[in-house]
Amino acid sequence: MKIGIVGLGAIGSLWAVKCHQNDHQVVGFTRSQVTETLSIQLDDSQPIRIKANDYHALQQCQLLLVTVKSTQVTTALEPLHAFLNKDTPIIFLHNGMGAVDALDDKWHKNPLLLATTTQAAFRPIKNQVNHTGAGQTLIGPSLFTSSFNLAKIKDLIVELDSVLPRVKWCDDIHNALWNKLIINCVINPLTAIHQCRNGELASDKFKAQISWLIDEICQVISAEKIEISHQDLVDNVYRVIQSTAQNFSSMNQDIAHHRATEIDFITGYLMRTANKHGLTLPHNQALMEQIKALQTN
Ligand SMILES: NC(=O)c1ccc[n+]([C@@H]2O[C@H](COP(=O)([O-])OP(=O)(O)OC[C@H]3O[C@@H](n4cnc5c(N)ncnc54)[C@H](OP(=O)(O)O)[C@@H]3O)[C@@H](O)[C@H]2O)c1
Numbered sequence: 593m594k595i596g597i598v599g600l601g602a603i604g605s606l607w608a609v610k611c612h613q614n615d616h617q618v619v620g621f622t623r624s625q626v627t628e629t630l631s632i633q634l635d636d637s638q639p640i641r642i643k644a645n646d647y648h649a650l651q652q653c654q655l656l657l658v659t660v661k662s663t664q665v666t667t668a669l670e671p672l673h674a675f676l677n678k679d680t681p682i683i684f685l686h687n688g689m690g691a692v693d694a695l696d697d698k699w700h701k702n703p704l705l706l707a708t709t710t711q712a713a714f715r716p717i718k719n720q721v722n723h724t725g726a727g728q729t730l731i732g733p734s735l736f737t738s739s740f741n742l743a744k745i746k747d748l749i750v751e752l753d754s755v756l757p758r759v760k761w762c763d764d765i766h767n768a769l770w771n772k773l774i775i776n777c778v779i780n781p782l783t784a785i786h787q788c789r790n791g792e793l794a795s796d797k798f799k800a801q802i803s804w805l806i807d808e809i810c811q812v813i814s815a816e817k818i819e820i821s822h823q824d825l826v827d828n829v830y831r832v833i834q835s836t837a838q839n840f841s842s843m844n845q846d847i848a849h850h851r852a853t854e855i856d857f858i859t860g861y862l863m864r865t866a867n868k869h870g871l872t873l874p875h876n877q878a879l880m881e882q883i884k885a886l887q888t889n
Contacts (some may be wrong), residue, residue, distance in 0.1 A: 842854070
């Protein structure tokens with residue numbers, strides 16, 4: 593297959609190398625639109641070389657993977673629109689929700705597919721990526737995708753599963769994204785504000801605050817008719833705190849490195865949904881304001 597990848601950061605580079613190793617032709621799109629080819633090394637394997645910023649090659653792509661952050665989706669896609677076929681599926685692999693909703697109507701002709709992944713990758717330096725955790729990627733239709741060739745898309749999923757297993761089709765991706773969002777709404781801002789590892793949130797010091805955050809989140813998911821009980825929600829949050837105890841969350845790292853965070857598409861999306869239902873979430877609101885204040889420092 594010919595596969596376009598927008599955003600050759602940690603996750604994009606991981607997919608680029610895996611696709612290349614599985615004999616797919618990869619063309620990468622970067623912010624700095626200068627190079628004709630680009631080298632990427634995954635762990636200690638042989639570095640690969642892929643085409644970069646070749647807009648004419650994009651016309652032949654059978655798939656576009658969007659691996660920029662939620663805050664970067666609109667800007668990263670804009671220069672590609674004129675070159676992408678209208679039936680090329682686009683898979684979005686960012687954290688958070690709402691970035692695809694913000695895209696212009698002109699994108700709605702393409703099959704827009706949303707993904708959530710527990711694969712983990714880290715880019716220590718440019719042109720180098722480490723696969724730091726194997727996981728699962730769920731892919732399903734966005735609300736803007738009313739008609740598409742499901743059989744063709746499912747063939748694509750089988751192909752992607754052989755590239756970087758496990759990849760599964762998920763009819764109710766909206767539900768899966770909400771489940772991930774809930775966990776991110778608790779773990780990301782708290783670990784960013786306190787500059788701690790995920791595991792530290794298991795201490796008694798955070799117990800009351802996590803409980804208040806979850807109580808508020810429960811009101812929103814109940815209004816949205818997301819099927820998850822309060823107890824399952826609490827269990828999921830603490831399960832992830834335990835299983836990723838040694839990790840620094842992406843928001844923690846963004847604040848530490850003075851980068852913009854994805855808060856507008858994590859807690860921000862929760863707040864916008866709460867607003868739609870006339871709900872106020874003072875504890876989540878306070879966390880969002882703290883993150884925004886830290887971002888501007
Ligand atoms: N890394 C993980 O383990 C992991 C796991 C699960 C989910 N995610 C999610 O996946 C998304 C990507 O994460 P990441 O860790 O791969 O982030 P990242 O390393 O920052 O990668 C994003 C890449 O997008 C590039 N980019 C930004 N604007 C662009 C534009 N206009 N055109 C083309 N490229 C552009 C950035 O370029 P520069 O290099 O110039 O900044 C960067 O290389 C995030 O939403 C993250 O939360 C990541």
